[in-house]
Amino acid sequence: EAGVAQSPRYKIIEKRQSVAFWCNPISGHATLYWYQQILGQGPKLLIQFQNNGVVDDSQLPKDRFSAERLKGVDSTLKIQPAKLEDSAVYLCASRRQGPGETQYFGPGTRLLVL
């Protein structure tokens, strides 16, 4: 079974520029997550989708971050405009429905904002 795919793996941009990340979850996984992981910290949940609906986006900075999962499969996360403090690894994860199911993570996108 293929794992969670993410692209790009690395991105360097200047502050105030825009950037987008893409995630393709494991086939059949209805739930998709985006996390932000700042160096030296654990992942922080940004947004959770169930199929194509948002379940939780309480920690998403909505003035600059947006995410969509239009067809309930792959997803994009956008930052516009980027700030220096957005430098982090952005992790996508997916899991099957069910409270005990495991989240599987993708390789992440390392973003550096200069």
Next chain:
Amino acid sequence: AQKVTQAQTEISVVEKEDVTLDCVYETRDTTYYLFWYKQPPSGELVFLIRRNSFDEQNEISGRYSWNFQKSTSSFNFTITASQVVDSAVYFCALRALIQGAQKLVFGQGTRLTINP
């Protein structure tokens, strides 16, 4: 509060030593799940184990073992005969109900370095 504490920020041992990574959690839920993930330098979070709150049986998988004790709210992870390839950051996580949704709460992670 739903919280995970990994008090050990960094551990460094010599190859073949045994090492235990501590994890203490807080939750109000009676049903919850605990996880361990490994994050090697490549950055991907690799799933190691899942344990539900009703199953306190300890588990062994090769050189890895986990000790779950509800009485002390701990879920510790032991690597026996450590190897250089075990070097990584290890995260303990709790899935619990937060603001009406099931969420995964991570500890700060423990950076493990195995020296040859």
